[in-house]
Amino acid sequence: MNQLITAAAVAAGLVLIAGPFLIPALHKLKFGQSIREEGPKSHQAKSGTPTMGGLMIIPAITVATLVAAPHSAEVLLALFIMLGHFALGFLDDYIKVVKKRNLGLKARQKLLGQTAIAIVTMAIGTKCLGIDTTVWVPVLDTAINIGWGYFALVLFVLVGTSNAVNLTDGLDGLASGAVAIAMSSYAVICVRTGHDGLALFCAATVSACIAFLRFNLHPAKVFMGDTGSLALGGAVAAAGILTHTEVLLAIVGFVFVCEALSVIIQVISFKTTGKRVFRMSPIHHHFELGGWKETKVVLVFWCAGLIASVIALSML
Template identity: 50%
Template structure:
């Protein structure tokens, strides 16, 4: 089956899954609570079903099991995606279904993320069929990190997962940015002749395109931490298994700019008592400046496309 048809099938399965999951999420009252300190325009989104990441995760799994080659690479990709998604699901379930606002504590969430990351790293590092050298852009050579490989990759995975989570703040933003980012990694996988990662990437693109039908402005469903942590797990696992984690800050430029805006805001406020941005993450800053939500989203899509083009030029 052609790659276009595989993407189309993943899209269709997402559309079907959406018709099933959205009414189910409404029935169990899995509605999003909007932060009172967030943009006032977002208050109308209160009660919109969340945990919608189940839609594209269902499509991704079914389509991969049908059309992809099951080997260690695919197992690790699916593991990373679903294990991080499970961490997010637990957090979502406690917050929106059990109505306990705190969900998982920061320490609990970080500990589970580290545990999942270490499992992925362990199987990659000690597998005889997978490389653990790191490809360095610009000089275009593989180097060994030796004993520093495990802590470095741990930092990359956990950082990426939480960066994708921070980006998920506007209708269609994280899903659309991730589609573009996955397109870049699909090209990389194809050029590296890694067909399992290539197919995984395009299948997830198709699944996210179907989800975006429901998630675009005005969103009928949010992905929740279930979806955003799962996408972070998928993107970071792809980069690690392709041995190109060093390209992530550029290829995932929007994720990391969003995270950097939060870090800058916190440091500035704690040290100087002043805010650099009207509101963080960065997408809220532009909203506070009067930008329409759709304008922010499409501008970030364009920026992510540019970041991916730069990444391609640096990498190849």
Template identity: 50%
Template structure:
């Protein structure tokens, strides 16, 4: 098993490292450059034109390495993981294409993205419950309590999937922030997937292949960081950030750790919460809580360097990943 995990992570890393130097110049020639918000930190203006949609690179690495390394690459579990990840990535790709290539700054409309995201969320849950025997109970982190939700499972978990997927997208605002944070979350899911397989609490067969997929996620994001850390030579775009969110959500559903994902992705959740609070406060009182949201921009505007913000937030992401593993263990009892 350990050999397949190393193969998955190593192959995804190598593919991403090899593809990046070839694709970055292509994206630059095609003028697939990043647009930068005028109301954001002024030092971000120099990032305008940096190639985006780089999520394509690590998606290739993750998918190819996961399928090559899996014990049963055609199992429904692996097909579901790959399919949902690519589905969210496709929504992000269309959004990026409209913004970057067609020069429509808003990209897909919010309702269009939400329809696609909720559709994929329901597809993920339906396959997991009806065909993989996942059930409709949820585990409460840090306890042995399991709640049977029946039909309400689809309501609650679809909201969670869409929220956490978009939270990863919101976190992708500084060089390397989303990729590094997802790397730590992916590492946590390597451990959780193995624990789920050992205790038999995940979906039916080939549970260890989920650990292989998570390992590929770690390798792909690590390889991308070589070109995405400050100063970034390429950005992942919505293509990458939504795909990463979809990958984490898929792992959470298949390992019966949906609520644990909130702990593992605690940094993502806080970033999303900062946006919600900012909007709610401004619309109700006319005042802003933060200098700018998401939260990482607030710390930039109070004087932190971009690299300092990323390092501190990575540290928080690592702590959340460890806490998530700890919180998952009691649910196995």
């Protein structure tokens, strides 16, 4: 318990200390967010708000984890997964914000980086942590061995979760709160399944995200950018993979799944029929354009994430 408190306190403290220094620096460097013209008109006022706020979240999680948690292969692998996505997100933001190239990294470049992370994860996971190729199915409470298909599953979880959290980061505080809720669940899962070191990593992530809300709640003073969202998605994926609860992750991350599916459905529908299923995707914009205030959308999505987490924990 003392270590959990230490991890949470260090992570939150570092974020709260860094914010007042980093935000003016980002302003000075003109690292402002560009808002899509096709997005909700109310979001145009956010143009120029500093981005790359992940620079205060991810280092805080890293330091807090290294201070409070044992430097085991599991903990270091979780940090590697998160920091690998942090590097990809930073490059993406750097290209968009500094180089003024709106598309950032190309999709194949991101996928190449995530594939490399998946390969290292599988190599260390199987050789050092004894992770096998079985998948636990919660409802059936049974494990199914999928052999080499497990590598494809790990890659899918890493790519899917990091990109889904990235898509969720479209409203003030939405991604930060949703990740905090999901990782709170994984902190409990880790404690109940004996992954004590990983629980400290989860606690640090929760605390850092909650502290970031000090600067990210509506009206946001800073956005986390891909630097933060891809890395936090990597952290959530790491928790799911290292606890061997990949299927349960789909329930814990219900909000992220809905955000990603809404984009996939919208794209397929428009390309095949020329019609849109949602007013706009990701789905949080659908509710905005339906007349909901941004703060209401965020609160409802947080509640949905909390309910999904309770359901997931009840399945253990």
